[in-house]
Amino acid sequence: MSTVIATAETKAGKAPKAQASDRAVGENRLGLKLVAPAVILMLIVTAYPMLQALYLSLFQYRLTNSDEREFIGLNNYITALSDSLFWQDLLNTLIIMVVTVAVELVIGFAFAMVMHRIIFARGIMRTSILIPYGIITVVSAFAWQFAFSLNNGFVNGWLPFVGGDFNWFGGHWSAMFAIMASEIWKTTPFMSLLLLAGLSQVSEDMLEAAKVDGATWWQRLWKVILPNMRAAIMVAVLFRALDAFRIFDNIFVMTKGAEGTESSSFLTYRQVIEQFQLGMGSALSVLLFLMVLILAFGIVKLFKVDLAQARGEG
Amino acid sequence: MKRSSGVGIWVGFVAILVWCLLPVVWILSLSLKPVSETAAGSPQFLPKTWTMQNYKDILADGDFTRALINSFGISLIATLLSVIFATLAAYAIARLDFKGKRLVLSIALAIAMFPVVALVGPLFDLWRTVHLFNTWPGLIIPYMSFTLPLAIWTLSAFFREIPWELEQAAQVDGASPWQAFRKVIVPLAAPGVFTAAILTFFFAWNEFVLAISLTSTTASRTVPAQLSFFVGPDPFNPPFSQLATASVVVTIPVIIIVLLFQRKIVAGLTSGAVKG
Numbered sequence: 001m002s003t004v005i006a007t008a009e010t011k012a013g014k015a016p017k018a019q020a021s022d023r024a025v026g027e028n029r030l031g032l033k034l035v036a037p038a039v040i041l042m043l044i045v046t047a048y049p050m051l052q053a054l055y056l057s058l059f060q061y062r063l064t065n066s067d068e069r070e071f072i073g074l075n076n077y078i079t080a081l082s083d084s085l086f087w088q089d090l091l092n093t094l095i096i097m098v099v100t101v102a103v104e105l106v107i108g109f110a111f112a113m114v115m116h117r118i119i120f121a122r123g124i125m126r127t128s129i130l131i132p133y134g135i136i137t138v139v140s141a142f143a144w145q146f147a148f149s150l151n152n153g154f155v156n157g158w159l160p161f162v163g164g165d166f167n168w169f170g171g172h173w174s175a176m177f178a179i180m181a182s183e184i185w186k187t188t189p190f191m192s193l194l195l196l197a198g199l200s201q202v203s204e205d206m207l208e209a210a211k212v213d214g215a216t217w218w219q220r221l222w223k224v225i226l227p228n229m230r231a232a233i234m235v236a237v238l239f240r241a242l243d244a245f246r247i248f249d250n251i252f253v254m255t256k257g258a259e260g261t262e263s264s265s266f267l268t269y270r271q272v273i274e275q276f277q278l279g280m281g282s283a284l285s286v287l288l289f290l291m292v293l294i295l296a297f298g299i300v301k302l303f304k305v306d307l308a309q310a311r312g313e314g
Numbered sequence: 315m316k317r318s319s320g321v322g323i324w325v326g327f328v329a330i331l332v333w334c335l336l337p338v339v340w341i342l343s344l345s346l347k348p349v350s351e352t353a354a355g356s357p358q359f360l361p362k363t364w365t366m367q368n369y370k371d372i373l374a375d376g377d378f379t380r381a382l383i384n385s386f387g388i389s390l391i392a393t394l395l396s397v398i399f400a401t402l403a404a405y406a407i408a409r410l411d412f413k414g415k416r417l418v419l420s421i422a423l424a425i426a427m428f429p430v431v432a433l434v435g436p437l438f439d440l441w442r443t444v445h446l447f448n449t450w451p452g453l454i455i456p457y458m459s460f461t462l463p464l465a466i467w468t469l470s471a472f473f474r475e476i477p478w479e480l481e482q483a484a485q486v487d488g489a490s491p492w493q494a495f496r497k498v499i500v501p502l503a504a505p506g507v508f509t510a511a512i513l514t515f516f517f518a519w520n521e522f523v524l525a526i527s528l529t530s531t532t533a534s535r536t537v538p539a540q541l542s543f544f545v546g547p548d549p550f551n552p553p554f555s556q557l558a559t560a561s562v563v564v565t566i567p568v569i570i571i572v573l574l575f576q577r578k579i580v581a582g583l584t585s586g587a588v589k590g
Contacts, residue, residue: 024411027410027411027412028410028411028412028413029412030406030410030412031406031407031410031411031412031414031415032406032412032413032414034402034403034405034406034410035402035403035406035407035412035414035418037399037402037403038399038400038402038403038418038462038466039403039418039421041399041455041458041459041462042421042422042425042459042462042463043421044455044459045433045437045455045456045459045460046425046428046433046459048436048440049433049436049437049440050432050433050436052436052439052440053432053433053435053436056435056436056439063439107333110326111326111330111333113326114323114326114327114329114330115330117323118323118326118327121327123576124331125327125330125331126576126577126580127572127573127576128330128331128334128335129330129334130572130576130579130580131334131335131338131568131569131572132333132334132337133516133583134516134568134569134571134572134579135338135565135568136519136520136522136537136538136561136564136565136568137520137522137538138522138538138541138542139341139538139541139561139564139565140337142341142541142557142558142561143337143338143340143341143558143561144337146340146341146344146554146557146558147337147340149554151352151355151356151357152344152352152355152356152357152554153357154340154357154358154359156357157357157358164357185333185337188333189334190583193580193583193584194583194584196584197584242427245429246429246430246431248431248522248523249522249523249538252522252526252542253542265429265431265523266431268431268432268434268435269431269434269523269527271435272434272435272438272527273434273438273526273527278435278438278439281434281435282435282436285429285431285432285433285434285435285436286432288429288431288432289428289429289432292427292428292429296427
């Protein structure tokens with residue numbers, strides 16, 4: 001009798017386990033099936049063209065005479081990297097990235113503080129802050145181009161320290177300023193919303209405690225608020241920096257790269273679409289991709305951003 | 315940080331409103347200036363004479379209305395398809411235990427940060443060979459690829475918050491699996507799906523690099539691309555009023571969506587990026 005019980009027990013012990021593993025296999029399979037379409041779609045348009053670019057970058061290849069495709073090894077890369085225009089454009093891109101993200105961080109944080117503490121008109125606030133976020137970048141670029149325009153812009157009239165006949169798009173730095181104004185205007189709201197979400201995670205008790213202990217407003221900001229929303233700040237910086245590095249629309253509309261305001265993205269575009277230099281354009285594409293990769297890696301390592309942790313995945 | 319309505323908050327409130335709305339009011343004002351006024355140069359903020367003529371002109375411009383139709387069609391189709399695929403993927407990521415979950419999220423993240431311009435050359439070449447150049451699908455396919463990361467990210471954050479036990483509870487109470495899904499899970503998941511759809515639509519509506527590179531005529535050119543080609547004969551003196559008017563017209567859908575769904579958009583933007 002005891003043996004019977006024993007076998008029954010082992011059976012009972014085994015059955016759920018087998019079932020669980022069956023279930024796990026099934027779940028695994030279903031999971032893969034469900035993500036497959038999305039993953040395939042994402043890779044079709046990115047991985048394949050990127051490999052194609054890697055291959056094409058080794059050729060002298062103009063679309064206008066595609067029969068004369070000639071293998072030239074790494075010559076496209078050497079030409080690009082030894083051209084001062086490449087470095088000038090990279091420098092522009094980096095300047096735009098650093099300046100816009102820094103300004104957006106400060107203004108965005110101020111906006112987030114206001115939105116966090118305001119008790120009236122929260123709906124109006126939310127609606128207004130979403131308008132620049134939702135507006136088409138090209139429209140933002142036009143609005144600012146016209147605002148800074150010599151004949152039709154209001155900026156010269158409103159700024160007391162600028163002459164009425166100052167041509168913003170006539171010089172390198174003033175044109176860069178106009179481009180950055182459009183970029184900052186459009187994306188600060190997004191930054192402020194990300195920071196607002198971080199701000200709402202800062203514990204009120206901790207702030208009260210710091211206040212009771214006699215910490216000044218400034219000390220509370222630097223010792224309590226900012227360290228506690230570090231994850232949110234880092235995610236915002238990472239997203240915005242990589243986005244700013246790809247700047248294209250504003251430059252295309254506002255200056256078309258005139259006055260040395262071209263960005264790396266614009267240079268790549270110009271080689272491919274305007275000059276049909278698919279070989280050189282591909283080499284620039286690969287370089288651009290590598291730069292974004294290095295940048296992302298650098299920011300993640302430098303600031304120790306843990307995206308999984310920031311998402312609460314641990 | 316107590317909530318308050320002190321002077322500082324009032325100043326901040328006004329500053330934010332001015333920041334967000336000034337350029338919008340500016341472009342609106344410009345659109346109401348007669349062409350003759352902007353051609354002669356009118357640096358003052360408001361029009362001297364007000365006119366609706368620009369709106370009549372722009373809506374009678376076949377190229378522009380065609381671009382509007384392209385924009386709506388391409389953005390809506392891309393949004394619909396992208397959200398369907400993203401919902402499947404996000405459901406798997408939020409609920410199922412499978413190998414490669416992290417890999418999928420990493421791929422999505424990598425693609426969200428991908429420099430779109432780097433694809434222009436190879437895609438241009440590829441699309442011409444497979445005859446997708448200057449067609450709707452030619453833009454819809456890449457728009458789906460680039461919006462999927464955002465949609466998957468947002469949706470999986472939403473789905474993780476859903477109390478899925480309710481589905482079983484409903485079945486215990488006698489509902490069929492389909493009823494349980496339709497009556498319990500769908501209403502809970504719908505707001506998240508809807509939010510992802512809005513964010514996806516904004517992306518497609520805004521996209522510019524691919525729109526100018528993969529199209530060549532009004533057969534598939536979207537509004538941002540059309541606007542940038544709408545410069546007129548003298549590049550140094552663009553038709554300010556018409557451009558401003560066209561800008562206002564394409565901004566109207568954005569403002570309507572924002573007015574109706576501001577709460578959902580904010581929730582979507584922050585849930586995906588900051589905390590799951």
